[in-house]
Amino acid sequence: MSAGDPKAFSERIRGAAAEKRPLRIRGGGSKDFYGNEPQGELLDTRGHAGVVAYEPTELVITARCGTLLSDLDKVLFEHGQFLPFEPPHFGPAATVGGCVAAGLSGPRRASAGAMRDFMLGAKIVDGHGQLLAFGGQVMKNVAGYDVSRLLAGSLGTLGLILEVSLKVLPKPRAELTLELELPQARALESLNRWAGRPLPVTASAWRDGELGLRLSGADSAIRAAAEKLGGETVAPDQAAQFWAGLREQSDPFFAGDAPLWRVSLPSHAPVLELPGEQLLEWGGALRWLKSGADAASLRAAAARAGGHATLFRSRDKPAGVFAPLPPGLARLHRELKNAFDPAGILNPRRLYPEF
Amino acid sequence: MIDTRRQDEVASALRAFLPERCVLWQEEDTRPYECDGLTAYRRLPMVVALPETEPQVQRILETCHALGVPVVPRGAGTGLSGGALPPGDGVLLSMAKFTRVVRLDPLARIAVVQPGVRNAAISDVAAPFGLYYAPDPSSQIACSIGGNVAENSGGVHCLKYGLTVHNVLRVRGYTIEGVAVDFGSEALDAPGYDLLALAIGSEGLLAVTTEVTVKLLPKPETARVVMASFDDVEKAGNAVAAVIAAGIVPAGLEMMDKPATHAVEQFVHAGYDLEAAAILLCESDGSAAEVEDEIARMKDVLAAAGATRLAVSRDEAERLRFWSGRKAAFPAMGRISPDYYCMDGTIPKKRLGEVLNFIGAMEQKYGLRCPNVFHAGDGNLHPLILFDANDPGQLKRTEAFAAEVLEKCIEVGGTITGEHGVGVEKLDQMCVQFAAAELEIFHAIKRAYDPKGLLNPGKAVPSLARCAEFGRRHVHGGELDRPELPRF
Numbered sequence: 001m002s003a004g005d006p007k008a009f010s011e012r013i014r015g016a017a018a019e020k021r022p023l024r025i026r027g028g029g030s031k032d033f034y035g036n037e038p039q040g041e042l043l044d045t046r047g048h049a050g051v052v053a054y055e056p057t058e059l060v061i062t063a064r065c066g067t068l069l070s071d072l073d074k075v076l077f078e079h080g081q082f083l084p085f086e087p088p089h090f091g092p093a094a095t096v097g098g099c100v101a102a103g104l105s106g107p108r109r110a111s112a113g114a115m116r117d118f119m120l121g122a123k124i125v126d127g128h129g130q131l132l133a134f135g136g137q138v139m140k141n142v143a144g145y146d147v148s149r150l151l152a153g154s155l156g157t158l159g160l161i162l163e164v165s166l167k168v169l170p171k172p173r174a175e176l177t178l179e180l181e182l183p184q185a186r187a188l189e190s191l192n193r194w195a196g197r198p199l200p201v202t203a204s205a206w207r208d209g210e211l212g213l214r215l216s217g218a219d220s221a222i223r224a225a226a227e228k229l230g231g232e233t234v235a236p237d238q239a240a241q242f243w244a245g246l247r248e249q250s251d252p253f254f255a256g257d258a259p260l261w262r263v264s265l266p267s268h269a270p271v272l273e274l275p276g277e278q279l280l281e282w283g284g285a286l287r288w289l290k291s292g293a294d295a296a297s298l299r300a301a302a303a304r305a306g307g308h309a310t311l312f313r314s315r316d317k318p319a320g321v322f323a324p325l326p327p328g329l330a331r332l333h334r335e336l337k338n339a340f341d342p343a344g345i346l347n348p349r350r351l352y353p354e355f
Numbered sequence: 356m357i358d359t360r361r362q363d364e365v366a367s368a369l370r371a372f373l374p375e376r377c378v379l380w381q382e383e384d385t386r387p388y389e390c391d392g393l394t395a396y397r398r399l400p401m402v403v404a405l406p407e408t409e410p411q412v413q414r415i416l417e418t419c420h421a422l423g424v425p426v427v428p429r430g431a432g433t434g435l436s437g438g439a440l441p442p443g444d445g446v447l448l449s450m451a452k453f454t455r456v457v458r459l460d461p462l463a464r465i466a467v468v469q470p471g472v473r474n475a476a477i478s479d480v481a482a483p484f485g486l487y488y489a490p491d492p493s494s495q496i497a498c499s500i501g502g503n504v505a506e507n508s509g510g511v512h513c514l515k516y517g518l519t520v521h522n523v524l525r526v527r528g529y530t531i532e533g534v535a536v537d538f539g540s541e542a543l544d545a546p547g548y549d550l551l552a553l554a555i556g557s558e559g560l561l562a563v564t565t566e567v568t569v570k571l572l573p574k575p576e577t578a579r580v581v582m583a584s585f586d587d588v589e590k591a592g593n594a595v596a597a598v599i600a601a602g603i604v605p606a607g608l609e610m611m612d613k614p615a616t617h618a619v620e621q622f623v624h625a626g627y628d629l630e631a632a633a634i635l636l637c638e639s640d641g642s643a644a645e646v647e648d649e650i651a652r653m654k655d656v657l658a659a660a661g662a663t664r665l666a667v668s669r670d671e672a673e674r675l676r677f678w679s680g681r682k683a684a685f686p687a688m689g690r691i692s693p694d695y696y697c698m699d700g701t702i703p704k705k706r707l708g709e710v711l712n713f714i715g716a717m718e719q720k721y722g723l724r725c726p727n728v729f730h731a732g733d734g735n736l737h738p739l740i741l742f743d744a745n746d747p748g749q750l751k752r753t754e755a756f757a758a759e760v761l762e763k764c765i766e767v768g769g770t771i772t773g774e775h776g777v778g779v780e781k782l783d784q785m786c787v788q789f790a791a792a793e794l795e796i797f798h799a800i801k802r803a804y805d806p807k808g809l810l811n812p813g814k815a816v817p818s819l820a821r822c823a824e825f826g827r828r829h830v831h832g833g834e835l836d837r838p839e840l841p842r843f
Contacts, residue, residue: 140773149552170602220644307542335803
């Protein structure tokens with residue numbers, strides 16, 4: 001039995017559950033920085049790798065957790081398809097399992113949907129060591145609760161994600177990036193107004209008075225839209241680099257040691273008056289903030305604006321990474337964790353300190 | 356039989372805080388609630404509650420929880436799997452009076468609506484702002500958004516625009532204990548587990564929905580549809596794959612076989628090609644230039660795939676006429692047959708030919724006709740078995756026919772329900788689709804929300820005892836539960 005055999009994972013988890021030994025489920029480790037401090041004995045998922053099934057005409061790919069995200073991209077690219085939620089890799093070691101467990105989405109999120117929106121099915125090993133399958137390889141499936149979507153962003157706390165089926169789409173036929181000069185308040189207003197019109201905007205980013213807009217689709221459609229929107233056209237190479245820099249956070253904005261907050265708000269929420277530099281994405285719905293401001297007041301400001309704040313990157317995380325939950329939801333979280341992992345051994349406290 | 360002492364007790368407990376008009380228990384009043392859209396299953400509810408405010412919903416739930424009374428939520432009653440079949444010993448909680456659009460924000464592109472608001476009504480109120488709500492189940496003029504949330508409803512445009520789960524931002528509701536919960540938010544995500552995804556499609560087993568925030572999309576500038584005829588259903592199926600392979604994601608991609616087009620044509624005169632073995636409706640939407648470009652590409656692909664005739668809608672009226680036949684498919688069956696039974700399996704598209712042949716063989720085996728309409732783009736089949744419920748033999752044969760087709764869907768790697776839900780109808784097939792350990796996880800999820808099992812009990816997830824009795828083994832991707840065991 002090899003290290004990547006599901007039965008080996010299953011036995012390992014069963015044994016750990018019996019002895020209440022915490023396990024730290026990890027793929028390439030590219031997202032070790034995300035969430036609360038990983039704890040427990042390492043369970044490496046990289047041995048369980050490979051694309052299991054891919055039929056471009058079904059718009060579905062099924063891959064094992066240890067598959068490199070870059071390998072998945074390559075396979076899809078060869079057939080002119082892609083993962084529309086543009087997941088950040090955060091390093092060459094990123095795996096499919098980690099992509100799902102972190103549940104993060106890139107620049108196209110506001111127009112195409114989030115990681116969870118493309119989740120069709122999953123095989124997992126739960127906290128009892130049982131191999132379970134939920135969802136499937138078809139786009140519409142309402143048999144049983146939607147457990148596979150629940151796994152997206154669960155940070156491995158509900159089970160070891162063994163294999164996933166994801167919806168994929170054809171790549172846009174053409175893309176074009178525009179740059180416009182606008183102060184933040186006007187940028188927010190314009191982004192929301194544009195989003196209410198049938199324009200092919202598939203990514204947006206505002207910083208320091210400059211707004212980048214990406215248009216995707218048929219050549220005729222993006223040219224017509226570019227004329228309506230105005231601004232300067234960015235050279236294709238430079239544009240590709242710009243959006244990749246945002247997705248991978250290699251853009252200079254993300255450099256430095258200041259804590260990085262991910263503030264998720266209704267897209268039309270007014271300018272957040274908080275100390276620190278800001279970068280906006282997702283038509284105004286995602287606001288990155290580099291700030292040493294105290295967690296409580298920052299979270300209160302996000303809540304007042306109708307959203308929540310996550311401490312995305314920071315040296316230390318004394319106030320926890322994710323916004324605290326109201327009591328009713330906190331109880332459901334504990335009960336759900338208990339349903340999947342009663343011994344509490346899978347990535348304990350990675351999501352919330354209570355479990 | 357209704358336990359009248361219990362009925363008195365529960366009705367009085369509810370009438371202590373609800374106006375008289377909000378509590379029904381006399382048979383003449385409760386009779387209309389005995390079934391939902393799946394009329395083959397009927398049961399008289401012990402009590403019907405029709406709350407008018409959120410605090411009343413909360414109080415009803417608290418009261419029922421304290422008394423240990425089962426509660427079954429109901430929206431517009433159009434569900435096709437018996438999800439709102441009433442409890443004979445409990446309260447049917449009708450959300451029919453929650454019909455207010457609470458807020459529509461054109462800049463934020465959201466509508467906050469009560470659960471009883473009809474699906475189509477959301478697009479109606481959004482229309483003046485150039486916006487609409489994308490999921491469009493065939494029952495959209497009657498079905499309510501609360502029910503759409505319960506079933507994760509789709510429609511004919513979900514290949515491109517997604518299901519309910521992709522178009523709802525937030526669901527507010529109450530657990531059976533009367534605890535208010537907000538799943539999701541008006542931002543694009545919420546902290547913690549994705550409880551919104553878990554709530555959507557949960558068939559009313561986890562919480563009672565009292566308010567829904569939906570995403571509104573800008574109405575595409577224009578839309579046109581190609582109607583393609585094929586002399587063979589398998590060719591039509593291959594044409595679907597060819598469209599996708601060409602990198603096109605149609606706004607809608609539907610198939611109807613010859614018996615289906617014949618049935619609807621008499622009913623709505625959609626202008627379908629009655630010679631064709633199957634027709635495809637393939638829609639493009641977007642800017643005028645984009646649509647023109649895409650329609651040209653679609654026509655090329657469909658022609659290369661062997662289409663015998665191609666017609667493109669010339670104007671909006673003609674486009675709607677082409678769609679009218681598809682949307683009227685179910686009522687049209689009601690005109691040509693005393694009863695019809697609508698199935699809802701999903702399969703990988705490449706297995707379409709095989710599954711349609713299988714259905715043809717079942718028509719022979721059971722001596723019943725079965726026209727097919729098919730959300731071809733996303734593999735969701737709606738075979739419609741025609742029968743006469745007054746002939747008990749026919750009903751039995753229909754059920755056996757349907758069970759075989761659903762199990763075929765599982766066998767080819769699909770699922771027993773794409774959008775209608777399990778309800779009471781497909782409990783046995785759940786035993787085939789899922790292993791005991793998976794069903795046990797579903798029960799554990801249910802207990803997390805509803806430890807006493809009072810909210811819509813007995814629906815959606817079969818008990819393990821029922822599966823043992825049903826006796827058919829779980830098969831997953833062609834593999835048996837314990838493949839190491841020899842079987843002869």
